[in-house]
Amino acid sequence: MKPYDFGSIERKWRKSWEKEKLFEVKQSAFSSPRSKNKYILDMFPYPSGDGLHVGHVEGYTASDIISRYYRMRGFNVLHPIGWDAFGLPAENYAIKNKVHPEIVVKKNISNFTRQLKDLGFSYDWSRQVNTTDPNYYKWTQWIFLQLFKEGLAYEKEMPVNWCPKDKTVLSDEESENGICDRCGTKVERKNLKQWMLKITAYADKLLDGLDGLNWPERVKTMQRNWIGKSEGARINFKIQNTKYEIPVFTTRPDTIFGATYLVVAPEHPIISKLKDKVKNSKEVGKYSEVSRNKSDQERVSEGKEKTGVGLEGIYAVNPSNGKKIPVWTADYVLPYYGTGAIMAVPAHDQRDRDFAVKFNLPIVPVISPDGKITVDEEVYEGDGILVNSGKFDGKNNRDATPLMIDFVKGKSEVQFKLRDWIFSRQRYWGEPIPLVFCEHCKSDAKLNKPSLKFSKGELLNPGWIIVPESELPLKLPKVKNYEPTGTLQSPLAEVKSWVNTICPRCGGPAKRETNTMPQWAGSCWYYLRYIDSKNKNKIIDSKKEKSFMPVDVYIGGVEHAVLHLLYARFWHKFLYDKKVVRDSEPFTRLVNQGLILGSDGEKMSKSRGNVVNPDETVKKFGADSLRMYEMFLGPIEDPKPWNEKGIIGNWRFLNRIWIYYQAQFSKQPKRQSEDISEFERLFHQTLKKVTEDIETLHFNTAISSLMILFKDMERLSSVPKKYASDFIAMLSVFAPFISEEIWRNVMGNKKSVMFSAWPKADEKKARQESITIAVQINGRTRGTISAKKGSSKEDLLKAILSDTGLKSYVEGKAIKRVVFVPDKIINVLL
RNA sequence: GCCGAGGUGGCGGAACUGGCAGACGCGCAGGACUCAAAAUCCUGUGGCCGCAAGGUCAUGCGGGUUCGACCCCCGCCCUCGGCACCA
Numbered sequence: 001m002k003p004y005d006f007g008s009i010e011r012k013w014r015k016s017w018e019k020e021k022l023f024e025v026k027q028s029a030f031s032s033p034r035s036k037n038k039y040i041l042d043m044f045p046y047p048s049g050d051g052l053h054v055g056h057v058e059g060y061t062a063s064d065i066i067s068r069y070y071r072m073r074g075f076n077v078l079h080p081i082g083w084d085a086f087g088l089p090a091e092n093y094a095i096k097n098k099v100h101p102e103i104v105v106k107k108n109i110s111n112f113t114r115q116l117k118d119l120g121f122s123y124d125w126s127r128q129v130n131t132t133d134p135n136y137y138k139w140t141q142w143i144f145l146q147l148f149k150e151g152l153a154y155e156k157e158m159p160v161n162w163c164p165k166d167k168t169v170l171s172d173e174e175s176e177n178g179i180c181d182r183c184g185t186k187v188e189r190k191n192l193k194q195w196m197l198k199i200t201a202y203a204d205k206l207l208d209g210l211d212g213l214n215w216p217e218r219v220k221t222m223q224r225n226w227i228g229k230s231e232g233a234r235i236n237f238k239i240q241n242t243k244y245e246i247p248v249f250t251t252r253p254d255t256i257f258g259a260t261y262l263v264v265a266p267e268h269p270i271i272s273k274l275k276d277k278v279k280n281s282k283e284v285g286k287y288s289e290v291s292r293n294k295s296d297q298e299r300v301s302e303g304k305e306k307t308g309v310g311l312e313g314i315y316a317v318n319p320s321n322g323k324k325i326p327v328w329t330a331d332y333v334l335p336y337y338g339t340g341a342i343m344a345v346p347a348h349d350q351r352d353r354d355f356a357v358k359f360n361l362p363i364v365p366v367i368s369p370d371g372k373i374t375v376d377e378e379v380y381e382g383d384g385i386l387v388n389s390g391k392f393d394g395k396n397n398r399d400a401t402p403l404m405i406d407f408v409k410g411k412s413e414v415q416f417k418l419r420d421w422i423f424s425r426q427r428y429w430g431e432p433i434p435l436v437f438c439e440h441c442k443s444d445a446k447l448n449k450p451s452l453k454f455s456k457g458e459l460l461n462p463g464w465i466i467v468p469e470s471e472l473p474l475k476l477p478k479v480k481n482y483e484p485t486g487t488l489q490s491p492l493a494e495v496k497s498w499v500n501t502i503c504p505r506c507g508g509p510a511k512r513e514t515n516t517m518p519q520w521a522g523s524c525w526y527y528l529r530y531i532d533s534k535n536k537n538k539i540i541d542s543k544k545e546k547s548f549m550p551v552d553v554y555i556g557g558v559e560h561a562v563l564h565l566l567y568a569r570f571w572h573k574f575l576y577d578k579k580v581v582r583d584s585e586p587f588t589r590l591v592n593q594g595l596i597l598g599s600d601g602e603k604m605s606k607s608r609g610n611v612v613n614p615d616e617t618v619k620k621f622g623a624d625s626l627r628m629y630e631m632f633l634g635p636i637e638d639p640k641p642w643n644e645k646g647i648i649g650n651w652r653f654l655n656r657i658w659i660y661y662q663a664q665f666s667k668q669p670k671r672q673s674e675d676i677s678e679f680e681r682l683f684h685q686t687l688k689k690v691t692e693d694i695e696t697l698h699f700n701t702a703i704s705s706l707m708i709l710f711k712d713m714e715r716l717s718s719v720p721k722k723y724a725s726d727f728i729a730m731l732s733v734f735a736p737f738i739s740e741e742i743w744r745n746v747m748g749n750k751k752s753v754m755f756s757a758w759p760k761a762d763e764k765k766a767r768q769e770s771i772t773i774a775v776q777i778n779g780r781t782r783g784t785i786s787a788k789k790g791s792s793k794e795d796l797l798k799a800i801l802s803d804t805g806l807k808s809y810v811e812g813k814a815i816k817r818v819v820f821v822p823d824k825i826i827n828v829l830l
Numbered sequence: 831g832c833c834g835a836g837g838u839g840g841c842g843g844a845a846c847u848g849g850c851a852g853a854c855g856c857g858c859a860g861g862a863c864u865c866a867a868a869a870u871c872c873u874g875u876g877g878c879c880g881c882a883a884g885g886u887c888a889u890g891c892g893g894g895u896u897c898g899a900c901c902c903c904c905g906c907c908c909u910c911g912g913c914a915c916c917a
Binding site: 224248251306331334337351352633643650655703776784817827828 | 841853897898912916
């Protein structure tokens with residue numbers, strides 16, 4: 001008997017599958033109705049130098065199981081893979097090791113490819129995409145141009161997050177609590193001119209779209225919080241003895257009578273406008289200056305201890321009661337949210353109260369839970385009865401809110417926390433932004449003659465002219481020096497031959513934009529390109545798009561909850577408005593695989609030395625065992641610690657299967673010597689369970705029921721060939737290599753197990769005739785009796801009285817009551 | 831502080847709609863095979879009492895609802911993840 005030599009089995013089938021091209025989607029699928037097709041998508045990897053880690057293996061195995069399952073069910077399955085290869089890690093590695101990023105990426109991709117093939121993932125390799133391939137980023141640039149033409153891209157000088165180590169700006173999403181999410185360096189604040197994408201124009205749609213998605217609740221919550229919708233009102237406060245008004249945004253207009261002072265952000269334009277009227281303008285100017293140079297993080301980090309300066313001699317008028325109230329500036333008011341100014345109601349807002357207490361400002365309660373006026377020690381942020389509020393006294397605050405907004409001539413307004421997406425990076429390794437700057441056209445654009453037919457983007461950004469679509473892709477020039485300059489400019493700015501160009505509009509001299517796009521650009525739409533990866537004329541053929549979009553199952557890590565997944569939804573919604581895609585949401589169902597932790601229960605990291613290398617595990621136990629093990633560990637969405645020893649159990653299982661099939665199929669078929677009806681029942685029950693478990697992604701319990709079923713197969717002298725085959729068919733989605741070897745070589749099938757039909761459970765045979773019923777006496781389980789399905793209460797009571805173990809409990813006692821749930825339980829109360 | 835998820839043996843985890851808690855696997859103990867070991871196979875394995883039959887306690891803690899609660903309700907504690915001066 002041959003031992004289970006997984007190494008040579010896996011090698012053999014890997015080659016064979018590749019040659020047979022078994023996983024390529026049939027052309028006919030692209031004209032099939034959507035209901036015949038399934039789109040099973042992985043978050044494509046960033047091909048780092050470290051290679052695949054066990055977390056990739058987890059998600060990719062799950063999607064592979066689903067793909068194989070649906071193929072066997074007769075669906076056309078699109079299960080593609082590609083490379084998210086622009087961005088900082090490749091570039092930083094390239095700089096450190098003095099190799100061009102293009103070469104680094106190529107090398108890493110070939111290593112990743114080898115690893116993915118080793119694991120037997122059933123990707124359609126013919127549709128690979130690579131975000132750094134000009135044939136791909138041509139369309140990334142094309143989408144940018146469409147956004148620009150619609151006026152959704154604009155250039156703006158503003159304070160931004162700057163990573164001094166990576167020498168580039170970061171988006172808000174990439175700056176985690178003031179720390180660069182790539183390298184962990186503290187982010188600085190810089191004023192820079194940046195390309196911005198108007199994601200805020202889609203804030204409402206991005207929020208509303210979440211409701212219909214089958215996504216993990218926490219991801220939806222994270223996106224909702226990030227978008228951060230607040231409903232409130234905009235109210236103007238006049239500045240006494242000046243022509244100025246300060247608008248504020250508040251979510252609590254009902255508390256306006258309690259607004260005892262006004263606070264503006266240190267960046268607020270009113271500060272310079274009032275410079276001559278403020279008595280302490282020097283002090284105010286200094287405070288404003290210092291705050292301006294602090295990063296957001298620094299503004300918060302100082303223990304939330306409030307700081308601020310009063311604008312001496314300046315008073316605003318509270319429009320509700322005409323009282324004059326002082327105006328302050330403080331950095332707890334942020335310049336970019338709302339109007340950059342607030343009305344402070346210290347009685348009903350914790351932050352305002354902290355500030356008022358520190359600077360001795362008046363606190364006037366205007367809402368009382370019981371209608372009595374009490375000055376509490378604590379802030380009261382709840383609802384109640386209005387007091388100190390003029391003609392609104394005695395009213396419920398919620399009811400009065402709209403009336404009060406009218407009374408002070410305010411306007412209802414909605415605000416979002418979401419800010420526009422900072423879209424330029426001062427780095428080399430990214431998509432060039434396809435715009436040129438032309439001085440001549442700048443003046444034309446400012447004049448805005450209709451005859452010149454400027455696009456919205458060109459009018460919005462005078463001087464910036466689009467590179468015509470026919471000139472795309474605008475290729476990233478090959479350079480020797482791609483290190484970041486540190487001059488706040490991209491290394492591309494040094495490439496004079498590339499920068500200096502001709503304006504496509506007027507033919508005069510022009511300069512190219514030298515910043516590049518952020519890493520997220522390429523991953524915003526890659527799932528579309530898979531469907532039509534070789535189309536030279538269009539981003540995607542719309543008929544093909546309809547045959548596979550939206551994605552049925554999307555699997556990947558939760559770390560992309562507000563980055564990739566928000567950006568991709570934004571672009572998709574834009575493409576929906578442009579009628580490029582049919583649906584307003586790209587991913588119907590999202591699954592986040594849980595982190596695989598080190599055996600110490602901590603996150604895997606090089607510094608902890610607890611990283612598991614899948615290559616080594618494959619070498620030791622085989623890809624099938626690794627796949628099985630990772631799926632068996634626990635629910636796909638939970639974080640799970642790796643256990644060095646656990647994998648042996650899955651290897652043993654496969655080894656036993658190997659031995660069993662060798663024995664069953666090598667000699668004369670064994671005679672069936674026993675009754676197999678119990679086995680048949682178990683078989684069909686298992687088949688039903690495995691089928692359901694795959695559809696609900698409960699792979700751990702699917703594998704455990706296969707183990708139970710197999711134990712029963714081993715118990716019998718033999719099982720009919722039909723069952724032996726169906727068992728391997730079920731196993732094949734989890735452990736494809738050993739299954740294929742048994743299927744073709746041990747059992748002698750000609751065609752691949754992957755194209756055998758998924759077996760169908762026989763409900764009749766799965767039904768259990770005799771069942772075990774729990775017997776409780778006075779609510780305590782005292783034993784079980786087996787009975788026919790559907791037995792009556794009376795029959796069961798009779799059975800209890802004749803059961804040696806149970807009758808002693810009941811005998812000679814009066815039965816008060818019997819609780820009976822058919823086929824489940826009988827509870828006798830004495 | 832706010833939002834979300836969760837807490838079950840030595841470990842990873844099962845438990846369907848409120849109905850035999852601990853499936854399956856690891857580990858551990860004992861046994862078989864072996865000169866021996868590894869591998870493999872078999873048996874046992876939540877705690878406590880008991881030779882045993884059996885009893886009793888047990889799903890973070892404290893209450894409640896129910897014939898019956900890991901599951902539902904109320905109040906705590908803890909862990910993980912996210913957000914965090916957003917007016």
